[in-house]
Amino acid sequence: MKLALLGGKPEVEEFIPYGKQYIDDEDIKAVSKVLKSPYLTTGPYVEEFEKKLCKFTGAKYAVAISNGTAALHATCYALGIGKDDEVITSPITFAASANCVLYCGGTPIFADINPKTWNIDPKKIEEKITEKTKAIIAVDFTGQAVEIDKIKAICQKHNLIFIEDAAHSIGTKYNDIAVGNLADMTTFSFHPVKTITSGEGGAILTNNEEYYKKMKLFRSHGITRDEKLLSKPNFHGYNEQIELGYNYRMTDIQAALGLSQLGKIDKFSNRRSEIVEKYNKAFENIPELIIQEEIKESKTTRHLYIIKLNKDKLNADRNEIYKALNAENVGLQVHYLPVYWHPYYQELGYKKGICPFAEDLYENIITIPLYYSLTDIEVENVINAVVKVVNYYKKGD
Numbered sequence: 001m002k003l004a005l006l007g008g009k010p011e012v013e014e015f016i017p018y019g020k021q022y023i024d025d026e027d028i029k030a031v032s033k034v035l036k037s038p039y040l041t042t043g044p045y046v047e048e049f050e051k052k053l054c055k056f057t058g059a060k061y062a063v064a065i066s067n068g069t070a071a072l073h074a075t076c077y078a079l080g081i082g083k084d085d086e087v088i089t090s091p092i093t094f095a096a097s098a099n100c101v102l103y104c105g106g107t108p109i110f111a112d113i114n115p116k117t118w119n120i121d122p123k124k125i126e127e128k129i130t131e132k133t134k135a136i137i138a139v140d141f142t143g144q145a146v147e148i149d150k151i152k153a154i155c156q157k158h159n160l161i162f163i164e165d166a167a168h169s170i171g172t173k174y175n176d177i178a179v180g181n182l183a184d185m186t187t188f189s190f191h192p193v194k195t196i197t198s199g200e201g202g203a204i205l206t207n208n209e210e211y212y213k214k215m216k217l218f219r220s221h222g223i224t225r226d227e228k229l230l231s232k233p234n235f236h237g238y239n240e241q242i243e244l245g246y247n248y249r250m251t252d253i254q255a256a257l258g259l260s261q262l263g264k265i266d267k268f269s270n271r272r273s274e275i276v277e278k279y280n281k282a283f284e285n286i287p288e289l290i291i292q293e294e295i296k297e298s299k300t301t302r303h304l305y306i307i308k309l310n311k312d313k314l315n316a317d318r319n320e321i322y323k324a325l326n327a328e329n330v331g332l333q334v335h336y337l338p339v340y341w342h343p344y345y346q347e348l349g350y351k352k353g354i355c356p357f358a359e360d361l362y363e364n365i366i367t368i369p370l371y372y373s374l375t376d377i378e379v380e381n382v383i384n385a386v387v388k389v390v391n392y393y394k395k396g397d
Ligand SMILES: *Cc1c(COP(=O)(O)O)cnc(C)c1O
Pocket: 067, 068, 069, 070, 093, 094, 096, 097, 139, 165, 167, 168, 189, 190, 191, 200, 201, 202
């Protein structure tokens, strides 16, 4: 069949986005209830959401916050990251995983990925450790847990703090322990494209009481009413600012939606896994495509499905294949431009070439649709569109 790009009929009749939220009547009811209540923000739902996140992950403390980026900022603040500190992270991530270090005046350092799993490579982390290294922000890319045991061992050996950016991986387990209860601090995002949503929203999970208290202050201007922390006792409701915080509060409207969504996470995870299995089965025997490998320890709730093009076997580059597949009415994305390739980071002096596996990955990947309400027929159509485009561009023998 003729490619849609060349004037043929698109393989997919109605455009399928690469990701989308799933909101049902229960979610709408939960939000409406808050809208009719006395508190739109700083009310009971935020606390309830935090409790449920603790229950779900097994972590002791949760701080709900305005978004996933604020969650990452809070972790760096809690550690007191500053001007002379370095924090190691993956280049294959959303810029926020590194920006949070810059917010605090520190320096993000990029360690290359494992070319098979696409997650940060613990060996490459070790090579980047200096006197100035304070923490590692490891990203569970596409939802697969990073190599937790190895990263923990590195942290122990070099006295570093382990932050897990789990924006992709809520619902994932590593050796049967839930993401959220593995690192020193774990951050979630509830942006609509992620596995569960609160509109905008985020959270940090930790078992460390000191970090927890710091992050709660940080979320709300650094202001406290805790009598033990006040300079002098005073009238009821008296409060003082004791640190420089932000307004990073989550509203009760968001928390109610997040709570309602969290109740559906098993259903969401299972459907995502089913779709991933269908894609894997369809693509694993196509030599022009490379699929992400998983470590056996990770029982993954997948956020993104990415195909990597085997460029030696194709006559077109990623951009051309992206265009052709998009013309078939398949919604696509590329996750991600290596963070240090962004012009802002280039201006800061980061050089291209520092993480060759990450750069090779970026140049050959395409994210295809994955979300809870994607139907079997739609999955079938996406697969057919991918096969059609790959067949057209594959090199002859
Ligand atoms: C989405 C995302 C974030 C940021 O979350 P927001 O809620 O959008 O601020 C951080 N890290 C990763 C890996 C993400 O995918």
